[in-house]
Amino acid sequence: MEENNDKKPLRKLEELGEFGLIDYLTRDLVILNDTTVKGVGDDAAVLKTPRGHFQLASSDMMVENVHFDLTYFPLKHLGYKLAVINFSDIYAMNGYARQLLVDIAVSNRFTLEALEEFYTGLKIAAQRYGVDIVGGDTVSSQKGMILAGTALGHVKKDRVVYRSGARAHDLLVVTGDLGAAYAGLLVLLREKETFLANPRHQPDLTPYAYVVERQLKPEARKDVIEWLEQNDVIPTCMIDISDGLSSEVIHLTEASGKGAVIYEEKIPIARETAAVMEEFRIHPLTAALNGGEDYELLFGISQKDYEKIKDVPGFHIIGHFTEDPGAYLVTKANQQIELKAQGWNAFLERRRNPEKSEGNNDTNSKDEHKD
Amino acid sequence: MEENNDKKPLRKLEELGEFGLIDYLTRDLVILNDTTVKGVGDDAAVLKTPRGHFQLASSDMMVENVHFDLTYFPLKHLGYKLAVINFSDIYAMNGYARQLLVDIAVSNRFTLEALEEFYTGLKIAAQRYGVDIVGGDTVSSQKGMILAGTALGHVKKDRVVYRSGARAHDLLVVTGDLGAAYAGLLVLLREKETFLANPRHQPDLTPYAYVVERQLKPEARKDVIEWLEQNDVIPTCMIDISDGLSSEVIHLTEASGKGAVIYEEKIPIARETAAVMEEFRIHPLTAALNGGEDYELLFGISQKDYEKIKDVPGFHIIGHFTEDPGAYLVTKANQQIELKAQGWNAFLERRRNPEKSEGNNDTNSKDEHKD
Numbered sequence: 001m002e003e004n005n006d007k008k009p010l011r012k013l014e015e016l017g018e019f020g021l022i023d024y025l026t027r028d029l030v031i032l033n034d035t036t037v038k039g040v041g042d043d044a045a046v047l048k049t050p051r052g053h054f055q056l057a058s059s060d061m062m063v064e065n066v067h068f069d070l071t072y073f074p075l076k077h078l079g080y081k082l083a084v085i086n087f088s089d090i091y092a093m094n095g096y097a098r099q100l101l102v103d104i105a106v107s108n109r110f111t112l113e114a115l116e117e118f119y120t121g122l123k124i125a126a127q128r129y130g131v132d133i134v135g136g137d138t139v140s141s142q143k144g145m146i147l148a149g150t151a152l153g154h155v156k157k158d159r160v161v162y163r164s165g166a167r168a169h170d171l172l173v174v175t176g177d178l179g180a181a182y183a184g185l186l187v188l189l190r191e192k193e194t195f196l197a198n199p200r201h202q203p204d205l206t207p208y209a210y211v212v213e214r215q216l217k218p219e220a221r222k223d224v225i226e227w228l229e230q231n232d233v234i235p236t237c238m239i240d241i242s243d244g245l246s247s248e249v250i251h252l253t254e255a256s257g258k259g260a261v262i263y264e265e266k267i268p269i270a271r272e273t274a275a276v277m278e279e280f281r282i283h284p285l286t287a288a289l290n291g292g293e294d295y296e297l298l299f300g301i302s303q304k305d306y307e308k309i310k311d312v313p314g315f316h317i318i319g320h321f322t323e324d325p326g327a328y329l330v331t332k333a334n335q336q337i338e339l340k341a342q343g344w345n346a347f348l349e350r351r352r353n354p355e356k357s358e359g360n361n362d363t364n365s366k367d368e369h370k371d
Numbered sequence: 372m373e374e375n376n377d378k379k380p381l382r383k384l385e386e387l388g389e390f391g392l393i394d395y396l397t398r399d400l401v402i403l404n405d406t407t408v409k410g411v412g413d414d415a416a417v418l419k420t421p422r423g424h425f426q427l428a429s430s431d432m433m434v435e436n437v438h439f440d441l442t443y444f445p446l447k448h449l450g451y452k453l454a455v456i457n458f459s460d461i462y463a464m465n466g467y468a469r470q471l472l473v474d475i476a477v478s479n480r481f482t483l484e485a486l487e488e489f490y491t492g493l494k495i496a497a498q499r500y501g502v503d504i505v506g507g508d509t510v511s512s513q514k515g516m517i518l519a520g521t522a523l524g525h526v527k528k529d530r531v532v533y534r535s536g537a538r539a540h541d542l543l544v545v546t547g548d549l550g551a552a553y554a555g556l557l558v559l560l561r562e563k564e565t566f567l568a569n570p571r572h573q574p575d576l577t578p579y580a581y582v583v584e585r586q587l588k589p590e591a592r593k594d595v596i597e598w599l600e601q602n603d604v605i606p607t608c609m610i611d612i613s614d615g616l617s618s619e620v621i622h623l624t625e626a627s628g629k630g631a632v633i634y635e636e637k638i639p640i641a642r643e644t645a646a647v648m649e650e651f652r653i654h655p656l657t658a659a660l661n662g663g664e665d666y667e668l669l670f671g672i673s674q675k676d677y678e679k680i681k682d683v684p685g686f687h688i689i690g691h692f693t694e695d696p697g698a699y700l701v702t703k704a705n706q707q708i709e710l711k712a713q714g715w716n717a718f719l720e721r722r723r724n725p726e727k728s729e730g731n732n733d734t735n736s737k738d739e740h741k742d
Contacts, residue, residue, distance in 0.1 A: 093417065141437065146434070
């Protein structure tokens, strides 16, 4: 699971015990934010909220063999991803992530070195995004690895953005490109099957580097929040794309009591993503609408801000909000199809197999878009 | 696992899906605190910190069959306990818990009704302690139930108490009584074995009501924090007792760079706890020192505050801090024994079997205290 070139024996977790483990993993943490008054090492972290700001808090869980598979997921990347998906929720409020608490449950099949790899990934993400790791819990599980992160942050009171603020005629903007993380997952799952059939198989993932990285090492759009602040733009509503464009559009429309129309031709899908989806004979739009895990931002913008955003690289105006409820996709063939709340049904694990759920979502069908 | 007197069919979680489940479980939440600006229903909770206060944040995880066993742990109590153990960490900073995020991973063997029981317990605790449930994540696990709670709260800046503030000659005070939760665990484990041997066995837990309740439905000491504020007392250091008195005393001494002496005769152990421990032929002191899960508070008090606290019901002065390092117990036979950091070694599950780890802790031996 991790390299051990020095041939030192890997250490078992019980050698350290709970307190020793936390001390060891957090021994080199450096506090980056002056809002972190006290980090790891007491009953609770102590934080300041700058005057005129709200505090933000969000929590996300990741379960082995549900959200990740350690046969292809390096532990360092896993730590990075746990951190980033939690930061993403703070950015989705138009705020900045500042602190992270991390809960880890692991079985005794994990070594100290394995947990250290995981923590290294956490620390790299924390450093990169300017976030302090300030606490958490480390416990044993009977089976597998279960992770929970809680991100804390803050936002100026007059800049907080909810899901619920969309108004009719606001423009609907999405950042980056969609569906890549799902395409990467498909590639990794195929490699795993190949490997299980032939353990000597040496995968060459070079042609898939972009999509695989989007799956294994996603980034959150702190840069977008910075751009919005510097350019004095406040979205009317915002959400991060963790479950696929379809359900996020629906979340915004339902929370705002409005409707929306998006246009297939405007939905940004990277060439690499489209190529992978073609290989798998799934329409690329399916990955964008229902794949999830892109961690891009989706937001509403007042028409008055159109000039400011229209030429920003990586900002894509994909549609607009409407007074009448309902969320619709207009296809390239000019058909209007209602988006269905696919989301991620945690208990059917549909996210990992969106192509299997065509019956539940009109926009899922590959044939439909082949004209 | 829960009663279903109406004989309605129990609903499977996949019928609702992730979004439906969260909406259903949180549909009747009422916001209690004006510091909760926005609770469940967006990417992150939005909170205010009152002027002149620090924000506090702490996280605790509970894993099925490591921290609880659903064969004897009612789900409603489990929700209550998850909430309370998280609040306890906030009180241990001399602050007030105000918000809670709850992450739940469950396998599909759980029904909607089971999760609703769990959530009912959460809500009762939240109501009782004046805390708002403001978010969290609900995902599927491959096996069992894994819970993570994150409590948020605040404390006046000039009243925050760390583990590290003890000074020599400060008095060491513990609230309530110790060891009862561990005694309750022993009783429940014995009942489980009896039940497994004879499923028709009807347990009578009446004689054990006190200790069983301390295990299944612990309370956190918000009342102590209120007393301290009303009486203008600020502890010099504080910790909550989750891992047993021994390791908590050591945490305070190590964080403060001081030592401590505690006296066996001063350690509060309820009659009910002593009786159970006698039944199990374990010295009651072992339960107090190493049993854990009492969620009482342990704190240092300046000698100048002695008059204020000496007659407060439920406050027990059990010793004092010393300039020289090391934490010692003086037995009733006037022997001085060094306390060892037993803590809870998560990866050996020692907490559940403290009597098995005598070799690691001098004070653990039953014989030692029988003189």
